[in-house]
Amino acid sequence: MKKFGLQxxxxxVLGFITQYFFPFWSIAIVAAIVGFFFRxxxxxxxxxxxxxxxxxxxxxxxxxxxxxxxxQLSGEIGQLFKVGQGYLIPATGLIGGLLGGLGAQTGxxxxxxxEKTDSSTMA
Numbered sequence: 001m002k003k004f005g006l007q008x009x010x011x012x013v014l015g016f017i018t019q020y021f022f023p024f025w026s027i028a029i030v031a032a033i034v035g036f037f038f039r040x041x042x043x044x045x046x047x048x049x050x051x052x053x054x055x056x057x058x059x060x061x062x063x064x065x066x067x068x069x070x071x072q073l074s075g076e077i078g079q080l081f082k083v084g085q086g087y088l089i090p091a092t093g094l095i096g097g098l099l100g101g102l103g104a105q106t107g108x109x110x111x112x113x114x115e116k117t118d119s120s121t122m123a
Contacts, residue, residue: 003038004049010034011053011100019057027054027096028103035107046108047101054100059093 011034015027031050040046066074071085078085 003040004045007034007038007046007049007104008053011050011104012057015054015057015100019061025099027057028099028106031100031103032107032110035104036111038108039111040108043105043108043112047105050104051097051101055093055097057100058096059089062089062092 011027011031014030014034018026018030031054035046035050038046038049066089074085074088078088083091
């Protein structure tokens, strides 16, 4: 549980910093790099950590931007896509969460490529 919290926090902080300087997809690279340094038996834990971190990051940032312009932008985009204004912030978080989760899982699986395997288990 300690690794999970640390990985989530690292993705959250490093993702927050990189989003100011790089495009939106850089969060997947950050999540992959952080996921590479955490060893899990099951890569699903890394996926959940990346999903949680980026969902929190993108949802909160979208909420801050929405409240700063009194919901005008999300109202206009909601009319454009024929959805309610309240669905756009969770949808942003969900899309970002999938991006971060897949990035973190990719990093964890890439680490497994470089780990030594026990030759006695190989048949």
